[in-house]
Amino acid sequence: MKKFFRKIKDWFVKHKPSKRKVVQLYAALLYNANIKGFFNGRIYKGATKNMCVPGLNCYSCPGAIGSCPLGALQNALSASKTKTPAYIFGIIILFGLLLGRTICGWLCPVGLGQELLYKIKTPKVKKSRFTRVLSYLKYVLLVALVVIVPLYFAIPGFCEYICPAGTFEGGLGLLSNVENEGLLAILGPLFTWKFTLLVLIIVASIFCFRCFCRFLCPLGALYGFFCRVAMLGVKLDKNKCTDCGLCVGVCKMDIKRVGDHECIHCGACIAVCPAKAISWKGEKLLIRANDADMPASTEIKPLTSMLKRKEEISAEKNNDEE
Amino acid sequence: MSQSTKGYKIRRIYELCLAGLTIEVGLLFIVQVWALFSMGEKAFSRASVAEYFVPISPFFFLWLAGIVGGAVLWQIFPAQKRAVLPVIEPSVTLKKLSARLGENYQSKQAKKRLIVAVACAIVAVACAVVATLYLTGNYEAKAQTGFFASHNEAERLLRAMPWVIGGLCALTFASYYHSFSAQKEISVIKAEIIENAKKGVKVKKRVQTPTILEKIPFLKSKWFMVGVRAGLGVLAVVLIIVGIANGGMADVLEKAINICTQCIGLG
Numbered sequence: 001m002k003k004f005f006r007k008i009k010d011w012f013v014k015h016k017p018s019k020r021k022v023v024q025l026y027a028a029l030l031y032n033a034n035i036k037g038f039f040n041g042r043i044y045k046g047a048t049k050n051m052c053v054p055g056l057n058c059y060s061c062p063g064a065i066g067s068c069p070l071g072a073l074q075n076a077l078s079a080s081k082t083k084t085p086a087y088i089f090g091i092i093i094l095f096g097l098l099l100g101r102t103i104c105g106w107l108c109p110v111g112l113g114q115e116l117l118y119k120i121k122t123p124k125v126k127k128s129r130f131t132r133v134l135s136y137l138k139y140v141l142l143v144a145l146v147v148i149v150p151l152y153f154a155i156p157g158f159c160e161y162i163c164p165a166g167t168f169e170g171g172l173g174l175l176s177n178v179e180n181e182g183l184l185a186i187l188g189p190l191f192t193w194k195f196t197l198l199v200l201i202i203v204a205s206i207f208c209f210r211c212f213c214r215f216l217c218p219l220g221a222l223y224g225f226f227c228r229v230a231m232l233g234v235k236l237d238k239n240k241c242t243d244c245g246l247c248v249g250v251c252k253m254d255i256k257r258v259g260d261h262e263c264i265h266c267g268a269c270i271a272v273c274p275a276k277a278i279s280w281k282g283e284k285l286l287i288r289a290n291d292a293d294m295p296a297s298t299e300i301k302p303l304t305s306m307l308k309r310k311e312e313i314s315a316e317k318n319n320d321e322e
Numbered sequence: 323m324s325q326s327t328k329g330y331k332i333r334r335i336y337e338l339c340l341a342g343l344t345i346e347v348g349l350l351f352i353v354q355v356w357a358l359f360s361m362g363e364k365a366f367s368r369a370s371v372a373e374y375f376v377p378i379s380p381f382f383f384l385w386l387a388g389i390v391g392g393a394v395l396w397q398i399f400p401a402q403k404r405a406v407l408p409v410i411e412p413s414v415t416l417k418k419l420s421a422r423l424g425e426n427y428q429s430k431q432a433k434k435r436l437i438v439a440v441a442c443a444i445v446a447v448a449c450a451v452v453a454t455l456y457l458t459g460n461y462e463a464k465a466q467t468g469f470f471a472s473h474n475e476a477e478r479l480l481r482a483m484p485w486v487i488g489g490l491c492a493l494t495f496a497s498y499y500h501s502f503s504a505q506k507e508i509s510v511i512k513a514e515i516i517e518n519a520k521k522g523v524k525v526k527k528r529v530q531t532p533t534i535l536e537k538i539p540f541l542k543s544k545w546f547m548v549g550v551r552a553g554l555g556v557l558a559v560v561l562i563i564v565g566i567a568n569g570g571m572a573d574v575l576e577k578a579i580n581i582c583t584q585c586i587g588l589g
Contacts (some may be wrong), residue, residue: 011397049578050571059578060585067578069584075577076570087565087574094558097551121333121392122341129501133494140450140486144457144479152458153390159585161479166585174586178368183588187366191587192359196352203348229550243418245408256411272406 003008017240020266021115027055028109030065032169037062041177052088054095055108056219058163060170062177068165069095070219074146074156092222100230101223104213105264110165111213117205132254134215135262142218143194158218160190164201167194212262224261232282233265234258240277247273329399336395340388347385349376358447412504419511423518424525431507435500449489453482 031053034044044065053066068091076085095103104111118124125131141158148155159166171191172304174180186220204211213220227233236247236258247258247269258269258278270278353375422425440581459480518525540546565571 042577043581045579047575050575052574058582060582064578067574071582072574072577076573079573083568083570083573084564085570086561086568087570088557090561090563090565093554093561097554097558120340120344120389121337121396122344123337129497130494133490133497136493137490140489144453144482144486148454149479150456150484156582156584157479159582161476163585166582167587168584170582171586174581181368182578183586184366184368184371185364186588188588189359190584191366192355194587195355199348203344206344215559229547229554230451231551243410243414245410248409248411250406 023106024108024112024115027107028057028112029056031055031057031109032063033065034063037064038177041174041179043174052091052095053107054099054103056110056163056165056217057108058159058166058170063173064169069165070146070163070222071156071159074150074159076148077147078154078156080151096223096226097229097231099223099232100226100263100265101220101263102230102233102265103223104217104220106268108213110217111210111264114205114210114212117202118209120206121208127209127252127254131208131214132256133189135254135311137215138217138221141216142221146218162197162216164198164212167191167198171195200215210264214254214262220264227259227261227263230281233280234263234267234270234278235281237277237279240275242246242275242277244250244274247278283306326402330402332399333395333401336392340385340392343381343385343388347378347381350381351375354378412501412508416504416508416511419508419515422515422525423511429507431503435498435503438499438503439496442492446489449485449492453485453489456482456485 041062042082043060043062046065048065049059049067051066051274052069052072053064054069056070057064057066057068059067059071069088072088073092076088077082099107140164145157145162149155171194175183175187181215190295201212201216208214248255250268250272251258251263253262253264253269259265267280270280358374359371361370420429
């Protein structure tokens with residue numbers, strides 16, 4: 001009996017969530033802290049909705065206590081003929097400056113959902129040049145649906161046609177409550193399309209890591225512009241880097257180098273770098289270097305060959321200087 | 323058959339079965355929602371949703387059971403630790419290797435890569451322009467019955483989509499061609515380096531031309547970044563204050579406290 005309980009304990013210790021997962025979970029719960037809304041089928045109307053949450057979280061979710069930055073941006077652009085959308089621009093610049101795409105890796109509930117779905121044991125689609133090119137689709141959606149459509153047609157294009165958070169949190173969250181039976185009767189083609197897209201994204205997320213974040217999310221595209229100036233995130237010391245490629249190899253996002261616009265700053269690359277060239281920005285203030293989100297089922301290739309390569313490179317540099 | 327091989331085969335079979343079941347359950351949900359929608363106006367109700375989705379619920383629960391079963395299976399037949407394989411861009415390797423051939427090395431493939439890149443960029447830009455015109459131009463959708471009858475902007479999006487896909491295809495082709503061409507050149511360069519080594523030819527390494535950042539050291543300095551961050555921070559705060567003053571914050575609240583019918587699919 002003792003052995004059995006010890007095995008259970010060992011299983012929990014082995015499978016305990018990383019700090020990043022815990023932060024993601026806390027963020028998701030905090031963004032949707034209005035538990036009462038899930039029971040009475042009504043959305044929160046408090047003053048905290050003046051503020052936007054950093055990640056993607058539909059403000060029509062019964063539990064949402066803050067606004068969605070992407071939805072607020074589209075609505076502000078829709079009304080931009082009468083009012084300059086200064087407030088939402090300021091909020092997005094502030095989030096981008098402070099956190100950048102660290103929001104995607106640590107504070108987005110949609111990202112958390114996708115990562116949990118990816119844990120389902122199926123064959124996985126590996127990243128490739130094609131996925132790298134496809135990752136630029138989110139910039140196209142940013143320009144077309146988040147900027148052009150609201151400006152020209154005064155509707156939130158991304159929210160209306162694509163956003164799975166709206167369909168899942170807002171749509172299914174509200175419609176599943178008996179109080180909102182009346183809303184069911186007015187569902188039509190748009191909901192059918194959005195529900196189809198939601199199911200496709202959920203299925204795709206099981207096979208492809210964070211497919212929505214990589215290919216479709218305009219908020220990630222927006223925060224990606226702040227990759228160089230963001231105050232938190234991973235950074236690469238180019239003087240120590242030996243271009244061994246292990247960081248890019250272990251990363252599941254479509255990065256070309258650590259900390260670029262595709263990097264979600266999960267920290268998985270920190271543990272695999274043999275030259276210790278990757279660290280956290282602001283590590284003295286907030287995060288210790290060993291809090292990386294190291295995947296449990298990987299091991300680092302023998303370091304001897306990498307260290308040998310590092311010695312060769314420094315020997316070449318010395319020869320050049322002579 | 324060793325335990326690890328047996329475990330690997332069992333895991334693979336399980337993965338493929340679960341993948342098939344996942345796709346099947348997804349398709350069932352999609353088919354049922356479209357079947358429900360096709361019933362006509364006011365098709366969605368608690369009773370009709372139950373009528374269409376309860377029959378497929380066994381598949382859904384089977385899928386859930388499969389996921390739990392997978393977790394148990396992985397405990398019985400744990401997966402082996404996989405080594406992390408490095409991924410190095412061919413262009414990085416090409417730059418380093420070609421530097422070893424000295425100043426006189428002229429790349430034949432580089433011109434071809436440039437031509438293909440420019441051609442694909444032109445195609446991508448053309449597709450982007452056409453797609454933008456479809457989105458914003460004076461194109462008037464004909465009154466049609468069917469799915470998009472009441473959504474003019476939706477029809478614009480559908481017409482712009484093939485052009486977006488065309489642009490992405492052009493960029494994909496350029497990316498793959500670049501990689502293929504770089505790999506080809508790398509093998510030629512490696513052969514030349516080995517040939518030089520055999521003949522005992524010593525070539526002086528090409529010195530890399532400094533980038534703009536290296537020419538202006540101030541751009542790489544810590545204070546430049548501090549200045550940029552401070553500037554952006556001040557801009558953000560000023561914009562927020564202006565936004566509060568002109569009622570932008572109140573608009574955000576106004577929108578957020580009412581159900582966004584577009585967001586949840588009501589249109």
